[in-house]
Amino acid sequence: MQLLASVKSATNPVLARPAATPQAGHSLLLTESARSLGGPPSLLAALTDREREIVLRHGRRKVLYRGKTLFNQGAKHDGIYLIETGRIRVFYTAPSGREITLAYWHPGNFVGGPEVFGSGVHQWSGVATSNSNIVQLPGKDLRALVVEVPSLAIGLIEGLTFKGKCYSALAQMLGTRSITERLAHLLLHLAQLYGVADADGVVIGAAFTHADLAHMVGATRQWVTISLKRMQEKGIVASRRSQIVILRPDLLQEMRGLGD
Amino acid sequence: MQLLASVKSATNPVLARPAATPQAGHSLLLTESARSLGGPPSLLAALTDREREIVLRHGRRKVLYRGKTLFNQGAKHDGIYLIETGRIRVFYTAPSGREITLAYWHPGNFVGGPEVFGSGVHQWSGVATSNSNIVQLPGKDLRALVVEVPSLAIGLIEGLTFKGKCYSALAQMLGTRSITERLAHLLLHLAQLYGVADADGVVIGAAFTHADLAHMVGATRQWVTISLKRMQEKGIVASRRSQIVILRPDLLQEMRGLGD
DNA sequence: TCTATCGCGGCAACTAATCGACCACCCGAA
DNA sequence: TTCGGGTGGTCGATTAGTTGCCGCGATAGA
Numbered sequence: 001m002q003l004l005a006s007v008k009s010a011t012n013p014v015l016a017r018p019a020a021t022p023q024a025g026h027s028l029l030l031t032e033s034a035r036s037l038g039g040p041p042s043l044l045a046a047l048t049d050r051e052r053e054i055v056l057r058h059g060r061r062k063v064l065y066r067g068k069t070l071f072n073q074g075a076k077h078d079g080i081y082l083i084e085t086g087r088i089r090v091f092y093t094a095p096s097g098r099e100i101t102l103a104y105w106h107p108g109n110f111v112g113g114p115e116v117f118g119s120g121v122h123q124w125s126g127v128a129t130s131n132s133n134i135v136q137l138p139g140k141d142l143r144a145l146v147v148e149v150p151s152l153a154i155g156l157i158e159g160l161t162f163k164g165k166c167y168s169a170l171a172q173m174l175g176t177r178s179i180t181e182r183l184a185h186l187l188l189h190l191a192q193l194y195g196v197a198d199a200d201g202v203v204i205g206a207a208f209t210h211a212d213l214a215h216m217v218g219a220t221r222q223w224v225t226i227s228l229k230r231m232q233e234k235g236i237v238a239s240r241r242s243q244i245v246i247l248r249p250d251l252l253q254e255m256r257g258l259g260d
Numbered sequence: 261m262q263l264l265a266s267v268k269s270a271t272n273p274v275l276a277r278p279a280a281t282p283q284a285g286h287s288l289l290l291t292e293s294a295r296s297l298g299g300p301p302s303l304l305a306a307l308t309d310r311e312r313e314i315v316l317r318h319g320r321r322k323v324l325y326r327g328k329t330l331f332n333q334g335a336k337h338d339g340i341y342l343i344e345t346g347r348i349r350v351f352y353t354a355p356s357g358r359e360i361t362l363a364y365w366h367p368g369n370f371v372g373g374p375e376v377f378g379s380g381v382h383q384w385s386g387v388a389t390s391n392s393n394i395v396q397l398p399g400k401d402l403r404a405l406v407v408e409v410p411s412l413a414i415g416l417i418e419g420l421t422f423k424g425k426c427y428s429a430l431a432q433m434l435g436t437r438s439i440t441e442r443l444a445h446l447l448l449h450l451a452q453l454y455g456v457a458d459a460d461g462v463v464i465g466a467a468f469t470h471a472d473l474a475h476m477v478g479a480t481r482q483w484v485t486i487s488l489k490r491m492q493e494k495g496i497v498a499s500r501r502s503q504i505v506i507l508r509p510d511l512l513q514e515m516r517g518l519g520d
Numbered sequence: 521t522c523t524a525t526c527g528c529g530g531c532a533a534c535t536a537a538t539c540g541a542c543c544a545c546c547c548g549a550a
Numbered sequence: 551t552t553c554g555g556g557t558g559g560t561c562g563a564t565t566a567g568t569t570g571c572c573g574c575g576a577t578a579g580a
Binding site: 092093094096098099100102113114115116117123124143146147150153154156157158160161163164165167168169170171172174175176177218 | 352353354356358359360362373374375376377383384403406407410413414416417418420421423424425427428429430431432434435436437478
């Protein structure tokens with residue numbers, strides 16, 4: 001697993017990613033390890049340069065600064081957004097105000113939807129968690145392009161398949177695991193994605209607030225704080241000024257329950 | 261909304277569906293009402309008779325009796341299963357033994373996966389909850405067919421999109437609503453799908469056990485029993501020999517929280 | 521017709537998790 | 551320098567939900 005830039009790279013130059021080249025990206029989710037899902041496919045990876053150019057000609061480019069909203073839950077949408085650089089957090093807000101983060105998407109993936117062709121209503125919101133470059137592909141163009149460029153259809157199908165896997169895996173976690181188990185799982189996953197070896201253990205090299213974590217596991221901030229504190233008491237993790245260090249991955253593994 | 265046969269139609273002739281014709285089906289999920297999702301698309305609906313024949317030629321037919329397993333979580337899979345008649349329950353089993361029902365799928369939809377082309381591992385299981393006719397379409401054939409029959413690609417994309425919506429909606433419910441709210445939601449949804457008007461209220465014309473309901477909302481059977489009992493005390497619902505009658509949909513609506 | 525099984529219901533003890541509120545701290549902006 | 555917002559930490563009260571168990575009645579199968 002490769003080290004990605006911190007969410008807060010802007011404020012933490014040590015972790016800043018060097019002039020990012022679009023890479024078929026990761027996706028950060030509260031789910032089974034990437035192993036069982038396979039890596040996320042890149043929408044345009046299978047296209048020839050020429051086909052890619054045809055497709056991108058229909059796109060509208062956007063630059064999005066950290067914290068800015070790409071699309072809003074409830075708004076009418078049109079087509080999809082392809083991420084070229086940066087990172088997009090996709091989340092749902094319940095009427096009660098509670099939020100659940102569906103995923104953090106990285107370059108090569110597309111977000112928006114849930115539909116790709118039709119123009120329905122966004123079922124969730126997307127905001128940039130780091131400065132991002134986005135290409136919007138309108139639904140109508142996309143539908144025409146699919147017939148013209150079959151590889152694009154394959155790319156879309158694979159992308160949608162992957163999203164289906166992600167969301168169902170999320171539902172599986174949420175439906176069958178306790179919050180504590182989910183948190184243990186998430187920490188291991190974060191260590192895998194952003195982990196940096198250290199004298200004591202593995203430092204999670206990305207600054208997530210307790211609230212961020214809470215949104216990912218579907219809990220309250222307080223509960224995350226309490227759980228982390230308990231883990232700290234047991235010597236499983238250590239907190240150093242808002243950084244989390246995993247000391248005993250074996251115990252975390254145990255906490256998250258059996259399987260995979 | 262139209263009345264469908266009971267899960268237990270075999271034991272309850274009154275509710276049995278008359279010689280079912282394949283209908284572009286519903287899908288039963290713990291989610292927002294169908295309104296916001298749009299109906300589920302039928303995979304072959306957009307095809308000409310000829311195209312349909314080309315596609316189905318690659319399929320292998322299966323007859324599945326009630327209770328029989330179509331595919332098993334963890335097993336290698338190949339392609340998708342198209343439902344012609346019957347009903348398939350798709351569910352995930354956690355290592356702890358807890359189950360969550362992802363959906364009940366009706367004719368016109370395809371199940372299996374999560375992948376359509378590749379041959380990965382089933383992330384969930386599928387069993388028939390009523391006698392069903394199934395057509396299996398192998399992954400390799402499917403990939404070739406997509407290029408030959410573009411409408412099939414569109415059908416697949418729309419089907420996958422719908423599944424993505426379903427699963428994300430499920431994750432949204434599970435991540436942001438309490439079990440009680442989810443149960444209230446589910447009851448209203450069931451009333452909409454299977455409801456039969458009655459002197460007192462709406463009878464849910466399909467026999468779901470408490471365990472079935474529990475699997476749908478991601479809770480234990482006991483909790484469902486307790487919750488239903490409390491609702492009964494408040495006069496919101498009534499139980500008549502394992503049938504549920506909705507007396508006060510307005511109160512249920514209130515319980516499930518705001519929104520939609 | 522008998523018996524095994526399943527679904528329903530209830531109960532008690534327990535813990536996981538929420539809610540709301542408050543405070544201290546740090547850091548960045550003015 | 552001060553101010554203010556975001557973050558982490560904590561507390562107490564309350565509730566939601568789990569676990570495990572037992573018993574009854576209906577049903578299906580032998």
